[in-house]
Structures are given as structure tokens and as C-alpha cells.
Amino acid sequence: MLVEKYEAPLRSFLLRAVGAEGADDIAQEAFLKAWRASKQYDGRARYATWLTRIAWNCRLDALRRDRRASEFPPEEAGSAPVAAEVADMLSRLSEKERAALVLCEGHGWTHGEAAELLSLPLGTLKSTVSRAKAKCRAMWEGPDHG
């Protein structure tokens, strides 16, 4: 079933982009909406892109409902120090920077796909990814990293 196939990438993206709090709820809502709107999927975009767009819209709706949620809740780091380090890096980026970085650098999306999802012009998306990467690099190469 589609849920089995797409839950890991979608939840991973949401966890990185919006934080642990609410990521699963958004993913669940997105799957439900995708199921309801399955007849509207025309196959022009990849299913993962279509589903992620639905999830992102759920996230924006949730933000509109609750403005307080705009603060990024730190991701639960788990046991691995690398996960904690990455979570810390991402928490210092804006939400759009996180989303753009995770999609383009981690999930292999094209810049065009990510630009469409985030409603950004292509050039802006590219500069957002570069800026996010530069910020992460600066943190990674910072004094604490040795």
C-alpha cells in the first residue's frame, strides 16, 4: 500500500523540516487527504512530490490555525550524536531553509520540484539551499567541531 511505501520519506522530511512535534499528525492528515483526493492525482508529478505538497499545505494550515507553532521545536535527537548535531544545525535555519535543504540535498528532489512545493521562484530556491548549506557548513566547521 502507498502508506507503507511513502511514510518513511514523508515523516523523515516533516521531522527535519517542522520538528518532531506534530510531524506524525501532519503525515497522517496528508495521507488521509491524499486518499480522499486520489482521483485528482494525474501522474504529472511524482507521487512523492504530490503527497509532500499535500503535507506541506497541511503544515501551512496548521500554522495559520496556530501562529505560536512557528517556533521550531527541537527534534528528538535519539541516541546518535550525529543526529543531535544535525538536529541542532537544522534548528538554527528558517523553516523554508530546512525544507529546501532536506528536499534537495537529502531526498534528491530537483530544485524545480522543491521551488514549486515551497512556492518560491527557482532562483530564490537555489539561493535558499545555498544559504542553508553555507550556514550548516559554518556550524559544522565551527570551533566546537574541532
Add this chain to the structure above:
Amino acid sequence: MADEFERFLASAIAPPDRLPDRRFVARVQARILLDEQLARERRALMAALGRQIVALAAVAAGIWVIARAAPVADVFAQSPAVALAILLVAFSFVVAMFSRSGPQAAV
């Protein structure tokens, strides 16, 4: 060519290569089933409501036609109480009929 940082970043934020989370999948499937069931019930209720509106309109039209017939109209004009009693009986009959084939039966 990607340097050490880029490789680190890409692997750290890549989607996890793991088996599906059974609990999450089951939760979503349960919600989808529930949604499906609610949609079915909603459709059945709307269909029942539609049928009842049509039936009510048919009964009302029947009463109106009968009431306009000359002999009946004369009786009604002479004794409005009889007309009212007949209307009440007809209304009770309609209510009894609808309550037998109500929403519970439709669902």
C-alpha cells in the same frame, strides 16, 4: 565533487532506509477505513433524506389535489374540523411511515 561536509549532510538528512513503521501504517489505515465508513453513512443519510422529501412532496401534492376535488372541497368548507382531522390522520400516517424507514434503517 562533494566534500566531506556535503557527504555528511546528505547522508544525515536522507530519508531513512528502513522497513515501514507498522504502527503508523495501521493508524493511517484505520483512519482511512473510518473516513470511508463515515462517507458511506453520509451518502446513505442524504439518499434517505432525498427519498423522504420526495415522498413528503408526493403526499402533500396528493392531499392538495384531493382537497381541490369538488365533493371534498364542499365537505371541507362545511366542516373544517373534519378537514383538520383528516389532515392530522394523514400527517400521523406519514410520520409513522418515515419513522419505520428512518435513517437507522437506511444505514
